[in-house]
Amino acid sequence: MFSLRAIVLTDLPSDPKPPDRPSTASQLLAAQHSQASSPSNLTHQEALSFLYDRINYEGVVTTSRYPFRLRRMAELVERLGIGAYLYQADSHGHAPPKPLVHIAGTKGKGSTAAMVASILTAAGLRTGLYTSPHLNDLEERFQIDSVPCEPAEFIALIERIRPVVETMDRDRGLAPTFFELTTAMAMLHFHLRSCDAIVLEVGLGGRLDSTNVFASSVTAITSIGLDHQHVLGNTITEIATEKAGIFKPVVPVVSGVVRPEAIEVVHRNAAEGQSPIYQYQRDFHIQSSPEPDWGSELVYTANRSPLSTMAKAHLALEGKHQAANAAVAIAVTDVLRDALGTTGQTISEANISAGLADVQSIARVxxxxxxxxxxxxxxxxxxxxxxxxxxxxxxxxxxxxxxxxxxxxxxxxxxxxxxxxxxxxxxxxxxxxxxxxxxxxxxxxxxxxxxxxxxxxxxxxxxxxxxxxxxxxxxxxxxxxxxxxxxxxxxxxxxxxxxxxxxxxx
Incomplete structure (x- = not known):
């Protein structure tokens, strides 16, 4: 069975009755704008505390499976007035309002997400990038064209979501977690700033990750290895199944996976959802040679439409593993070009070259x-x-x-x-x-x-x-x-x- 249908949504009351609230997205956003526009003495530290006082699984020490669920996350997104971005299980191929790339993987997903976003920015698209965890400032998680959310914008986002969250806190089983809130805030930020494209990095796993409530234009898995076994399972097959849970029916998949047992799982899940899959070292390839000082010169080739036949670029990041990540990023943007077709925007080889030359990935070599x-x-x-x-x-x-x-x-x-x-x-x-x-x-x-x-x-x-x-x-x-x-x-x-x-x- 296609993995997304197996999402567990049973931790909430079977028919939770929400309080009276505006019924349309525009009404919801207007109501939030009115509340957020009210005078506030909320400080930056108080805004941070509002999030850090939530349940935060990034800081939990446990050997048991985390109780990740998606129904609460979807409810939060609806109440914030951005429900148009949600994946609709009964609508195969449902496209998000803006092109959206969803990236999972044991390693390389953060760097690959940064590369994709950098290429899209170079193509003239205002691009929202959501990654986790952050290094020093929480606002690093929400970037637009490589610029983190400003503290004042962050406070305004907290003001917008706070009434909704406080209402949900009073409903049994609906209190959002730290990661659910940061994910929803990112999408709200990108929506309010009128982003042309969005790139989401999975936090952990995929199937039950908070990012998985959103419809996508392209999904990608960079790699499969052993990590977070206490959450995702003890074998490569189990972990691959969890990560392939981000696939949506008929939505294209780009795979950078190289382990044979993981490739089998990824391809099987894509086939069950009738999703075309583009596989690294089969459909597209990368050759890299180190630059004298730092980074690599890349030659990307592909043998399957709609992937580019060839692209050459300088990659600012160091290592053969980053060259492999770049191959996935280029393939993703090749596939995404189709989603951009109706907008009149495109992604050229020059955009790819500029994006990879400018990309930054803090704390990755x-x-x-x-x-x-x-x-x-x-x-x-x-x-x-x-x-x-x-x-x-x-x-x-x-x-x-x-x-x-x-x-x-x-x-x-x-x-x-x-x-x-x-x-x-x-x-x-x-x-x-x-x-x-x-x-x-x-x-x-x-x-x-x-x-x-x-x-x-x-x-x-x-x-x-x-x-x-x-x-x-x-x-x-x-x-x-x-x-x-x-x-x-x-x-x-x-x-x-x-x-x-x-x-x-x-």
Missing amino acids: ERFDLERGITAILDAAHNEDSIAALVEVLNSRFQNRTITIVFGTSRDKAAETMLAQLAPIAHRLYLTQYKNNPRRRDPSELFAMLSSKYQTHAMVIEDPVEACEQAKASTPDGGVVVVCGSFFLAAETRPTMDAFRSEKDA
Whole structure:
């Protein structure tokens, strides 16, 4: 059975009776505008607290399956007056009001989403991009043409949604979660700012992710690997099934998946929904060669319509894994060109080239040039596949240079596997932890996972900033400092990397 039909919607009362409210989208938005326009003393911190006081599964420590459901999310979207964007199960091929790209994957989905958005912006389309988690400021999650939502806009969004949310809070089973609210706010922001196109990155999994209530023009899966097993399942097949849950009947699918067992699941799900599927290394290919300093030169080729026959581009991001992500992004924009046909807008090879040359993906093999010729790399890699991609970059780009690694991760991650990949290339290994999320893993536990061979050049430093400072101080001139293992660690240490870079420029 097509996976979307299996969505669980049973956590709410069978016939929840909403309170009296405006019946049309225009009436709803007008009512919200009236409420949001009222004088308010809401501060930015109070607006943030309104969200952070909700149930936030990004900070939950648990081994049980999360109670993700979509009915509440759909109800929230309806009440906010943007129900036209919702997927209608009884309407195959229902197109969203604006072209919408929906991207899932174990790794690469954030970078691929950023590439797609950058290409669309280069094509002259005002493009909304929703990603998660954020590194430093929550507004990073809602970007339009690579510009995060302004704090004043963020406060105005909270003012718009607050009456709706407070009403839902009083209804049994309807209190929205943190991620549901940020997802709805993103769509409301993009709608109010009249975006021409929207790119949504799945938060976790796919089938029951809050982003999956929306109709899409193109869906994509970048990769399938082992991560979040306590939520998505313990096998590649189970995880692939969850991620393929974003497919909508007859809506085109772009697949960057390479594991055979995952390809089988992805293709079967696409076939059940009669969705055309464009497969990496079958229908489209990428050749990449590293630039002397950073990034890659790409040659993209395809052998199936409507994909472009060839495109050449410079990719600002480093690594073969990013070249593969770029192939998926180009294929997505090729397919999306059909959805844009009636608008008179198009996507050219020049747009693709400009978008990939300008793309930024913070904390994805992000480079910082420091004093004494030291290079720092900040990477949010937090699973076996993403660490493998990082190690490949380090081995290819920084041959014969001393590598110092700062590593910290979460309790639900395969720490021992990641350490087994990192320890052999590290001259020194500093084990640390992030501070601002309870999912952190005790670095002394990480130390115990190392063999005695690698414990001799490993050290536990609980404070992540101190660990970075020690790593930089102990790295010889021309060496490399790498910080990896978690988005949360990247968020807490990126300001330190910026400060190190400023010292060089002073």
